[in-house]
Amino acid sequence: MEKVTVLGIGNLLLKDDGIGIHVIDHLKELEYDSNYNVELIDGGTCILDLLDVFMQNERIIVLDSIKGGHEPGTIYKLTPEELGTYIKSTTSLHDVQVLDILRDAKYLGFDPEVVIIGIEPEEITFDLELSPMIKGTIPKIIDVINEELNIEIA
Structure with a gap:
């Protein structure tokens, strides 16, 4: 069986920058890890400390805020190659x-x-809470994760 991890990164102290961590917390509440055999990791702000995650998994879904210049709440799905061609001054350090x-x-x-x-x-x-609009995108983000993992929720 393929080893899959969902890795949330971001800074919980910076409001919407923490969306990746908030989604991981929500998935844990849904017992997503035990129901779908997926490891959930709160990667915090420095994923350079997580080399072992990238060495021990066949698939990794990374969740993070991305300033792409679209409307707040826009959900992007990118490969690392696509992200690499997108790097600009507003791109997150994560x-x-x-x-x-x-x-x-x-x-x-x-x-x-x-x-x-x-x-x-x-x-x-500086704020520990997500903005209401971004918090409202969590179900849509989970739908994208489910689609990526071919999980059908009845």
């Missing part, structure tokens, strides 16, 4: 770290399939 960690894993002979699900933030400021 997104750059995803590319760095993948490069390091490949140097060590590991090449997991990685998909990045990014959410356009509404507001990045």
Whole structure:
């Protein structure tokens, strides 16, 4: 059986930047890990410490906020290659770290399939709560994760 991890990254202290972590917390409440045999990881703000995750999994879904210039709440689904051509001054440090960690894993002979699900933030400021609009996208984000994993919810 394929080993799959959903990795949420972001900063919970910066409102919508923490969306990846908030989604992981929501998936844990739904017992997603035990129901669908998926590992859920709160990666925090420095995924460079998570090289082992990229070495021990065949598939990784990364959840993070991405400033893509679209409406807040827009959900992006990107490959690392697509993200690599997209890097600009407003790109999150976390997104750059995803590319760095993948490069390091490949140097060590590991090449997991990685998909990045990014959410356009509404507001990045000091606050522990998501903006109401971004919080409202969590069910849609979970739908995208389910689609990516071919999980059908009745």
